Every structure is written in C-alpha cells, then in structure tokens.
Amino acid sequence: MSTSFDLVPALDNLLVQTASTLDEFTDLFEPQTRSADERFGDFQANGVLPFAKRMGKNPRELAQKLIDALPGSDNWTVELAGPGFINFTLSPEFLLKWIGEHGPAENLKSAAQTAEHSKVVVDYSSPNTAKQMHVGHIRSTIIGESIARILAFQGHEIIRDNHLGDWGTQFGILLLAIKEEAVSLDNLGDDPIARLEDLYRQGNARIKEDEAALAQARQELVKLQDGDPGNLQLWEKIRDISMSSFLNIYELLDVRFDHALGESFYRDKVDDVYHGLTRHHICQEDDGALVVFHPEHKRFAKQPFIIRKSDGASNYATTDLATLSYRQKEWQAEQIIYVTDGRQRDHFEQLFLTAGKWFEAEEKTLPKLDHVWFGTILGDDNKAIKTRDGKPVKLIDLLEEAIKRAAEMVRQKNADLPQEEVKRRAEIIGLGAVKYADLSQDRTLDYVFSWEKMLAMQGNTAPYLQYAVARIHSIFRKMNRQPTDSFANARPPESDPERKLSRKLLFFPLALKQATRELKPHFLCTYLYELATEFSSFYNQEKVMVDEEEARELRLLLCASTQSVLLTGLGLLGIETLEEM
RNA sequence: GCUCCUGUAGUUCAAUGGAUAGAACAUUGGUCUCCGGAACCGAAGAUCUGGGUUCGACUCCCAGCGGGAGCGCCA
Structure with missing residues (x-):
C-alpha cells in the first residue's frame, strides 16, 4: 500500500469516516487537520473543539471517543492533548516509507498533479516600453514567474503573457521630445534605452510647464493612434529598442514569455469593447467620456471606470477589457492571473465587475480572474520609486x-x-x-x-x-x-x-x-x-x-x-x- | 471627505482563531584534525493603545494613534 503524498486530507478523511460511525458526531464536524508543533506530534486535528462547543458537549470526552474509535494503525500513534486536540505522531517506519516513495524528484512532481488541469494565463512583468526597468519592476516579473511555475508544476497549462505598456500616453510625450530635439533613433549612443528615458523625462518636464507642449503631445498620440506612418515608424523603433533591453534582463532572470501582446496589439480591438458595452447598456456617456458605474457597489457606484476618454482615445481600461475578451476567445483561458502593484486594485476590481456584466450579457464564460497584487518598493524617502522625476536604481x-x-x-x-x-x-x-x-x-x-x-x-x-x-x-x-x-x-x-x-x-x-x-x-x-x-x-x-x-x-x-x-x-x-x- | 492596505525584538521579516509568537541581520558566548564555516549550538530581545467577541486573539469586531495607497480622462 502506498502512502498519501499530502497527509492532511488523508487524516481529515480518516477522522470524518470514523466520526460518521459515532452517534455523538454529525456531518458538521470538520477535523481541521494541520501540521503540528514538533513538541506535540507531527499532525494535529483541532476540529473537535469548535464542534463540541457547538453541540454543547465536553470537547475532551468527545475527542477521546473519536480517538477510541479510530482503527488501529502501525503508521502512527494518536493521543488526546490540551483542551481537546488530537495529535498524530508518525511511526519511524511510516516516515521512511513516505520518503522512499515520494522523495525522488519525478515522484514529487507526479504526486503533485492536481485532479483538474486548467488553462491559465499569467499576465506579468508588463513593463512600459520607452522606459527602462528599475528596481521597482522586479516584483511583477519574479512573482509572476514563480506563480506560473508553481501552477505548471501541478499540471496546469500556463500561458505566459507579457502585456507591455506600449501604447499609452507616454508616446505622445516621447514623440514630442524626439521631434523637438530632432533626435535620430538610429543614433542614440551606447545606452539607447537610457537615452529614450531621458527624452521622456524631458518631455514630461515640458508638458508640465507649457500648455502648448501638452496639447502637442496629445496630438502626437492621437496621430499615432490614427496610424500616422511617421509616428508609427518611430514607435516601432522605440519598441524594438525597449524589447532588446527587456530581453537582456529576462535572459538573466531565466524568464521566457509565450506572448508579448502589449496594449498596441489590442488597438484595433477596442471598438468591440465600446460596442459591446454600449449595446448592453453597461456604459454611459459622462462629461464626454464613456464610463461604467456599478450602482450595486459602495464605491464604484460613484467612482467611474473610464473606458474612453473625452478626446476619443482609449485607455488601459479599454485595452484590458479587449485583452480579457481576446484571451477568453482565442486561448479559451479558464483563469487569468494579473500580477501588478497593489495600487491598481481599484482598477482590477472595476475591470472584473465590468467584464462580468459584459460576459454575462453576451452569454460567454467568464474566466476566473485573480489580481495577484504586491506591495510597492519604496525609496529611502518612504515613497514609491518613480521614473518620472527621480533616477531610481536600474x-x-x-x-x-x-x-x-x-x-x-x-x-x-x-x-x-x-x-x-x-x-x-x-x-x-x-x-x-x-x-x-x-x-x-x-x-x-x-x-x-x-x-x-x-x-x-x-x-x-x-x-x-x-x-x-x-x-x-x-x-x-x-x-x-x-x-x-x-x-x-x-x-x-x-x-x-x-x-x-x-x-x-x-x-x-x-x-x-x-x-x-x-x-x-x-x-x-x-x-x-x-x-x-x-x-x-x-x-x-x-x-x-x-x-x-x-x-x-x-x-x-x-x-x-x-x-x-x-x-x-x-x-x-x-x-x-x-x-x- | 470617501475607500482600502498597514503597525510584531534594535533592524528586516514569519506565524490557515489553537498549545510556550518563529527566524534572519545586528549584539553576545561557544563549536573547528570538519562528509564544505555561505555552517552548527547557546544567550538576550517583540504583538501600537483602549475596549469587545471567543474555551482560546498577532489574527475577528469597534474606537483611537501612527505609516502608506487609491478616488474622471496616466498605466
């Protein structure tokens, strides 16, 4: 007979089975088996305590009854302790057997397979092009990769997708700076990505002090989004320069993506989002923008989810909806895991609520959606490390x-x-x-x-x-x-x-x-x-x-x-x- | 203003409502003819405050104090 890989469910089962033969127990009993402090044994079941409380019985007596009814085993000894804990101590022979069976690496992996395998998209790293990754960007990449590996290990089919920020407002600012400085992207020096980032920083400073520059940056962005060949060509070069810098880092970190479908990939798919949400009356016009409210939600009843800006441009809410739809339709994703900074929690909550309504209206299956958020990496000033003004560690x-x-x-x-x-x-x-x-x-x-x-x-x-x-x-x-x-x-x-x-x-x-x-x-x-x-x-x-x-x-x-x-x-x-x- | 996160040794972290809160770094005392000292063994040291729920609270609830974040056209 082979031993169970995970002994917690095995012991849980044993206890539930045994309890079902006793009059004192009902199916409300949950053993709550967990690993024990070594002073008390190897595993402990605490569930008798709350159950006895509920039934108005003496927990120690009840636990003793359960212990007495357990079938004898050479694998462990059982004893009652404290107010009603049931402690299992595994026999040396059993320990040896388990290790012999499950110890080898291949056995670990085969034993870890889950009963149901699903198709999971892990969306992580997702840096913005035109900026280099600084230390604040390490978390999404490393945490996302680890989660992908953990799920893959248990048999799930993982799609690693790097959702690059390659289509945002930053390009308006960067294009402005490139044009004002008359810079050639073919000749950016030894560290092209650093040069691009400097240009971005300059542009950002410009739009802050000069309204005309701000307007022009918006214009450049709209031109790009409308397919202006000149801007598009510049944009592609920026993307290439950025990607080669990212790949350098991914290679070091041993991270490889199946896809790098950035926001730009979805630029011709945002109309479907507008149409879908409009057709089903999920969104509404407000101050010239297209927004979604969730009246049933205490916060998002009033805090809008903006899916189209008043200047007609899409934003990340739009592309995230288009992306979600694409992953479900093209990849049959059953679960999507987003690994981002915790400051985006509101965004993802709104995204998930909106997608839920949209998918329901269109009678599509909504994948399980998880926002795996992480804390911010701070600088010495206790503020988030930011590229915009300072120069964080690369x-x-x-x-x-x-x-x-x-x-x-x-x-x-x-x-x-x-x-x-x-x-x-x-x-x-x-x-x-x-x-x-x-x-x-x-x-x-x-x-x-x-x-x-x-x-x-x-x-x-x-x-x-x-x-x-x-x-x-x-x-x-x-x-x-x-x-x-x-x-x-x-x-x-x-x-x-x-x-x-x-x-x-x-x-x-x-x-x-x-x-x-x-x-x-x-x-x-x-x-x-x-x-x-x-x-x-x-x-x-x-x-x-x-x-x-x-x-x-x-x-x-x-x-x-x-x-x-x-x-x-x-x-x-x-x-x-x-x-x- | 509304909402969310957070507060544990000197410092950085851990602890599915469960028994005596567990580590690392730093401090300090030991181990070394050892199968690798990037190690091992020991000492000292902590749950923000006040209530509440519970057989049992770092954990849940309320209030306060401290730190941080989000909240209409950035992502």
Whole structure:
C-alpha cells in the first residue's frame, strides 16, 4: 500500500469516516487537520473543539471517543492533548516509507498533479516600453514567474503573457521630445534605452510647464493612434529598442514569455469593447467620456471606470477589457492571473465587475480572474520609486551588482576557478539571492529598497539553500554514489536529527498547497528555509559516511530526498542550484 | 471627505482563531584534525493603545494613534 503524498486530507478523511460511525458526531464536524508543533506530534486535528462547543458537549470526552474509535494503525500513534486536540505522531517506519516513495524528484512532481488541469494565463512583468526597468519592476516579473511555475508544476497549462505598456500616453510625450530635439533613433549612443528615458523625462518636464507642449503631445498620440506612418515608424523603433533591453534582463532572470501582446496589439480591438458595452447598456456617456458605474457597489457606484476618454482615445481600461475578451476567445483561458502593484486594485476590481456584466450579457464564460497584487518598493524617502522625476536604481544595475558580489565570494573560495565558471556560479548565486529576497516575504507588503537586503548571502537567503544543495552533492561525490540510487537497506529514522529532518520532508505538500491556494510564493520560501535548516543541523550532528550500512543508507536517503525537495522547490521559485559553490 | 492596505525584538521579516509568537541581520558566548564555516549550538530581545467577541486573539469586531495607497480622462 502506498502512502498519501499530502497527509492532511488523508487524516481529515480518516477522522470524518470514523466520526460518521459515532452517534455523538454529525456531518458538521470538520477535523481541521494541520501540521503540528514538533513538541506535540507531527499532525494535529483541532476540529473537535469548535464542534463540541457547538453541540454543547465536553470537547475532551468527545475527542477521546473519536480517538477510541479510530482503527488501529502501525503508521502512527494518536493521543488526546490540551483542551481537546488530537495529535498524530508518525511511526519511524511510516516516515521512511513516505520518503522512499515520494522523495525522488519525478515522484514529487507526479504526486503533485492536481485532479483538474486548467488553462491559465499569467499576465506579468508588463513593463512600459520607452522606459527602462528599475528596481521597482522586479516584483511583477519574479512573482509572476514563480506563480506560473508553481501552477505548471501541478499540471496546469500556463500561458505566459507579457502585456507591455506600449501604447499609452507616454508616446505622445516621447514623440514630442524626439521631434523637438530632432533626435535620430538610429543614433542614440551606447545606452539607447537610457537615452529614450531621458527624452521622456524631458518631455514630461515640458508638458508640465507649457500648455502648448501638452496639447502637442496629445496630438502626437492621437496621430499615432490614427496610424500616422511617421509616428508609427518611430514607435516601432522605440519598441524594438525597449524589447532588446527587456530581453537582456529576462535572459538573466531565466524568464521566457509565450506572448508579448502589449496594449498596441489590442488597438484595433477596442471598438468591440465600446460596442459591446454600449449595446448592453453597461456604459454611459459622462462629461464626454464613456464610463461604467456599478450602482450595486459602495464605491464604484460613484467612482467611474473610464473606458474612453473625452478626446476619443482609449485607455488601459479599454485595452484590458479587449485583452480579457481576446484571451477568453482565442486561448479559451479558464483563469487569468494579473500580477501588478497593489495600487491598481481599484482598477482590477472595476475591470472584473465590468467584464462580468459584459460576459454575462453576451452569454460567454467568464474566466476566473485573480489580481495577484504586491506591495510597492519604496525609496529611502518612504515613497514609491518613480521614473518620472527621480533616477531610481536600474534593475540591470542591481542584477549586475548581485553577480559581481557573488563572483567575489566565489573567487575567494575557489582561487583557481576558470573565469567562465566563476561567472556561471556567480549568476546563479547572485540572481538567486535577489529573487529570494523579494519572494521570501509576503507579496502584499511594501518594502524599502536596500542593497544590503537584496544582496545578502547569509542567513535566510537563497545562497544558504543553494549551499545545502551543494553540500549534499559533495557527499554523494565523495561516496561515489548517486542521489537517484535506491536505498533499500535504509533503516527507519531513530535519532532526533533524523526524525526531525524526515518529518520536515513530509510537509512539502502542505507548503506547496498553501503557496498555490494563496498564490503566495513566500510560503514555499519559508518551508524550504526550514528544511535547509533542519538539514544543516542534521548534517552537523550525524555523519553520513559511516560503516554501518542501514544507518548510512537512511542518511543517504535523507540527503537525496532533501536535495530533491530543495531542487524542486527552488525551481518553483525560479532559482537555480549548483553542484559546487 | 470617501475607500482600502498597514503597525510584531534594535533592524528586516514569519506565524490557515489553537498549545510556550518563529527566524534572519545586528549584539553576545561557544563549536573547528570538519562528509564544505555561505555552517552548527547557546544567550538576550517583540504583538501600537483602549475596549469587545471567543474555551482560546498577532489574527475577528469597534474606537483611537501612527505609516502608506487609491478616488474622471496616466498605466
């Protein structure tokens, strides 16, 4: 008989089944099984307490009845504790069995497959063309990529779409600046994207001080949107310059999109939005603009969703509606996940409400819509980092600095490593550190950008996790064994370190589930860090290379499984590992 | 003005209403002839304030104080 990958539903089931045979319980009983503090056991079920309360019964008595009725098992011991907790402690034999079955990487993946696979569009990164990405742009890219990987791992079909901001007001401003300065886009110097950004900044300053310039910027935008060949040509060049700068960063971050259908792609599709919403009386004219109100909503009854500006131009509400419609129609998307800054929450709430009404009126299936929002990266002044006026740290500079610092450490530890290899390792370590720094905290929190935080390599960081992986590789190398070997002669875990590491391995499915349910990768980070800590502690206390075969095989099995969970988990975060570092 | 988010050791973070709030950095004391010190073991240190709900509250509710965001033609 094989063991369940995720023991929580298994134990939940067992408890519900057993409760159904007892008169004292009804189907209102929910076991609420969860992982337990190691002082009390491996899993605990708390559900008897609220149930007993509801039924006006003594929780301890009720819990004891349930425990007495549980079928006997060699897999665990059960005991009543505290006011009515039911604690399960897994037997060493069971721990060994679970690890043997689920530990190898392929088994982790096959066990993690969900029953139903759906088609999910993940909309992330989405930088604006004509500006370079600064450190504030890292979150969408990294969080989005991790979420895409987490869902793909469980069998969902993922479409990664980079919804570039390539059709907004910024082009009016930029075109104005290009024309006023008579700049040639073929000759922008060594750092064309930086030059474009300077021009944009100049243009922005111009329109603030001069109304005529503002009017002209609007004109340039309208000309572009009307298909003026000159402006269109400039726009294409701007787009190319921007994309090559983005691709540079995506390559470093190991992020690849299936599509980069920016706002411009939808420019001929916005009329359908106007028609659809007008035909179904979802929108109305207001002060010359076309807007949507949601009378049933406390805020959006009065706060409009503007889908066409009074000058006739579309805006991001329009393209987002067109985009949503396209993804449903052309890709049969069943779910769409938008990864953006939390300041856009109102926008997405309005978008989802509007799309809901539109789709319902047209009798189309609305995909499940999720706005995965994250906190803002702040500057030292506690204000959001902005391109418009200041000069924030460029994302590429952050990444390069991370690689540089990691390279110094690699060189320090391996004096005669070839330059190529130093670079390879430094990229994996430095970029891993940056990614982990962002992913390891709850995405909804704002944080102040700091080099120290982003580039830390000690403590709760990616290099610490990578180090554990490298150490495990080293053990197998020294013993001339492979993590994929079979460890059939392993004995069950006995010692404290063996046991603690074993139980930690069993919690991987719980962390994965939580990260998936809340679309928050930091749950996975926390788990992986705890696992690595448990491993480091084990490593310090128990020697793996011992003569006694059964102990050695168990410890090798623990190493192999730890490594496969770490590799798998870090992979879901978009973080690579090394055999040596 | 309306709405939303947020307040946890010195600092940066964690904790599906559950048992003694968990880490990292910094401070500090140890471990080193070790299968890799990017490590391990220890010490000290925290839930903004006041009410309420609950068997049980960092978590939920109310009020206050502090920080931040959004709110008609930016995305």
